[in-house]
Amino acid sequence: DIVMTQSPDSLAVSLGERATINCKSSQSVLYSSNNNNFLAWYQQKPGQPPKLLINWASTRESGVPDRFSGSGSGTDFTLTISSLQAEDVAVYYCQQYYRTPLTFGQGTKVEIK
Amino acid sequence: QVQLVQSGAEVKKPGSSVKVSCRASGGSFSTYAISWVRQAPGQGLEYMGGIIPMFNIANYEQKFQGRVTITADDSTGTGYMELSSLRSEDTAMYYCARGTGERTAFDIWGQGTMVTVSS
Numbered sequence: 001d002i003v004m005t006q007s008p009d010s011l012a013v014s015l016g017e018r019a020t021i022n023c024k025s026s027q028s029v030l031y032s033s034n035n036n037n038f039l040a041w042y043q044q045k046p047g048q049p050p051k052l053l054i055n056w057a058s059t060r061e062s063g064v065p066d067r068f069s070g071s072g073s074g075t076d077f078t079l080t081i082s083s084l085q086a087e088d089v090a091v092y093y094c095q096q097y098y099r100t101p102l103t104f105g106q107g108t109k110v111e112i113k
Numbered sequence: 114q115v116q117l118v119q120s121g122a123e124v125k126k127p128g129s130s131v132k133v134s135c136r137a138s139g140g141s142f143s144t145y146a147i148s149w150v151r152q153a154p155g156q157g158l159e160y161m162g163g164i165i166p167m168f169n170i171a172n173y174e175q176k177f178q179g180r181v182t183i184t185a186d187d188s189t190g191t192g193y194m195e196l197s198s199l200r201s202e203d204t205a206m207y208y209c210a211r212g213t214g215e216r217t218a219f220d221i222w223g224q225g226t227m228v229t230v231s232s
Binding site: 044052 | 148150157158159160162163172174175208210212215216217218219220222223224225
């Protein structure tokens with residue numbers, strides 16, 4: 001199985017400041033034939049199912065604010081919230097869908113400082 | 114807009130089985146992948162397996178092999194996840210989620226079904 005490891009486990013950021021979450025996969029999730037990274041980011045608020053924010057490592061879903069961005073390739077990826085808003089308080093998960101089983105990171109809890 | 118509507122909460126005895134349903138409303142069903150993800154209280158997301166109804170072939174996370182059965186009824190647009198030999202560690206929220214293919218992100222999620230295993 002591909003193991004996904006996120007860092008940090010939690011972070012507290014002031015409103016309007018940048019939040020950065022890292023995700024590392026135990027093997028590459030880059031499909032060389034089309035140069036796509038099979039990596040997604042989800043946001044989960046308390047009492048709600050996860051919501052897809054970004055897939056293919058850097059493509060924002062429709063309706064997702066542009067303060068959310070994804071970057072990286074191969075085994076190392078980053079989710080950045082450029083200016084943290086109160087409504088961004090949540091747990092964020094990365095997921096690889098390069099190979100079944102489709103594994104998730106352990107989650108990163110983002111709070112307001 | 115497609116929605117996934119799951120069956121209601123369940124309370125089960127250890128050693129019994131539970132079957133959770135996930136009905137797709139408002140869109141196509143058979144050509145998409147339906148996966149199942151569970152989340153124990155206060156814990157992270159755990160992939161259990163998935164199926165593409167059109168092909169009717171399921172794949173399972175090895176941890177659940179032999180205990181979980183994932184099926185789909187294309188005629189009703191409903192997916193099912195049955196977990197047997199339940200134990201207290203299976204107490205969790207169970208989600209179904211849609212992917213546009215076997216190896217794609219999950220763009221639509223059900224609301225979740227809480228399964229509690231308790232004697």
